[in-house]
Amino acid sequence: MVGIDWYLALSAVIFTIGMIGVLIRRNAIVVFMCVELMLNAVNLSLVAFSAYHGDVTGQILVFFSLAVAAAEAVIGLAIILAIFRNNLSVDITKVNLLRW
Amino acid sequence: MELYSFTFLAVLAIASAVGMILTRNTVNSALLLVLNLLSVAGLYLVLQAQFLALIQVLVYAGAIMVLFLFVIMLLNLDEEESFFDKIRVKYIVAFLLGVVIFGQILYSLGGITDLLPEISEEMEFAGTVEALGDVLYTDFLFAFEMTAILLTAAVVGAIMIAQYKKTDKGDS
Numbered sequence: 001m002v003g004i005d006w007y008l009a010l011s012a013v014i015f016t017i018g019m020i021g022v023l024i025r026r027n028a029i030v031v032f033m034c035v036e037l038m039l040n041a042v043n044l045s046l047v048a049f050s051a052y053h054g055d056v057t058g059q060i061l062v063f064f065s066l067a068v069a070a071a072e073a074v075i076g077l078a079i080i081l082a083i084f085r086n087n088l089s090v091d092i093t094k095v096n097l098l099r100w
Numbered sequence: 101m102e103l104y105s106f107t108f109l110a111v112l113a114i115a116s117a118v119g120m121i122l123t124r125n126t127v128n129s130a131l132l133l134v135l136n137l138l139s140v141a142g143l144y145l146v147l148q149a150q151f152l153a154l155i156q157v158l159v160y161a162g163a164i165m166v167l168f169l170f171v172i173m174l175l176n177l178d179e180e181e182s183f184f185d186k187i188r189v190k191y192i193v194a195f196l197l198g199v200v201i202f203g204q205i206l207y208s209l210g211g212i213t214d215l216l217p218e219i220s221e222e223m224e225f226a227g228t229v230e231a232l233g234d235v236l237y238t239d240f241l242f243a244f245e246m247t248a249i250l251l252t253a254a255v256v257g258a259i260m261i262a263q264y265k266k267t268d269k270g271d272s
Contacts, residue, residue, distance in 0.1 A: 002106045005213060007143070010110045012205040014117050014136075016198050021121030023194035029126055029172060033133050036164070037117055044140055051147040056231050059149055060240055063232070066159055067247045071254035073164045077171045078262035084175050085264070 007048035014041035028080050028090040032073075039069050105146050112139040130168050137161045151229045 018041060021034035043062045050058025084090050113136050120132040137160045144153035236244060 002103055002146075005209065006106065006110075007147070008209050009206070010113065010143075012202060012209065013114055014140075015205070016202040017114070017117040017121060019201055020194055020198035023197065024191050025121060027126060029168065029175075030121070030129050033129060033168065034121060036160075037120065037133065037136065040137060040140055040160070044143060047144055047147050047149050047152060051149060056235050059152055059232055060236055062152055063155065063236065064240075064243060064247055066155060067251060070159060070164055071250055073167060074254050074258040075261070077167060078258040081171065081174070081262045090175060 004048050004052045008045055011041045011045035011048070014038075014044070026091050026093055028083065028092050028095075029077075031092060032076050032080065035076075036069065036073065039065065102146060106143070109139045109142045109146065112136075113143070126172050127169065130165060130172060133168075134161050134165050137165070151232050 015038050018034045018037035021037065022031050025031050025034065043065055046058045046062050046065070050056065050062075080090055083095060087094055116132045116135040116139065120129050120136065123129050123132065137156060141153045141156040141161070144150075144156060
């Protein structure tokens with residue numbers, strides 16, 4: 001039996017990799033995929049907690065989180081498409097209209 | 101056996117995540133994310149959450165990633181310029197920030213290590229479709245219906261945002 005702390009550590013590692021990706025990449029789609037990666041890492045820790053408690057509620061939460069992630073992906077990709085139509089680029093450093 | 105599966109899947113997940121943020125090509129990045137999602141689905145199986153592993157493969161690795169690939173194809177992207185050319189200050193700052201966040205998470209994990217749950221007897225029955233459905237359609241029925249409304253709203257919103265309007269500039 002693998003201890004739950006290993007799952008939590010793995011989840012933290014994946015979350016951090018996703019966060020570094022959000023910070024360093026400039027392609028909006030890759031940034032978006034990194035956000036999905038972070039969501040996924042958090043889901044992993046929820047499932048680990050749920051399994052070790054023997055309580056199914058955590059998995060229900062992951063189920064809802066999957067649904068919200070699907071909705072978020074759809075809206076986000078639509079926004080990226082709209083930005084691409086306006087700017088002809090998905091480079092996030094070129095989307096600087098609101099920049100201070 | 102479980103230890104080996106966990107180690108294998110964990111290494112696969114971390115390697116594909118690192119590859120995903122480092123690869124130059126957007127399509128390769130998406131495919132590596134699929135690999136990552138699949139290995140996390142494998143970890144769900146190790147944790148005996150069969151239903152979620154199935155949903156992960158179907159919804160995440162199937163539907164959402166196909167959507168991503170379609171958008172990448174539609175946009176016909178060039179390769180990202182100047183990310184790999186020179187190491188800039190901001191990448192170093194991003195890396196340090198990542199290390200700080202990771203340390204913070206590990207610190208808070210270390211703080212609760214004594215409180216982590218023991219493995220309980222019910223664990224073997226927790227992940228089946230039956231167990232999940234039992235709770236989902238009774239205790240969480242309202243949230244379930246709200247999810248349906250959310251998804252409908254997301255579809256309508258996505259169509260509204262992404263639709264191509266043929267506006268003639270002269271008129272309005």
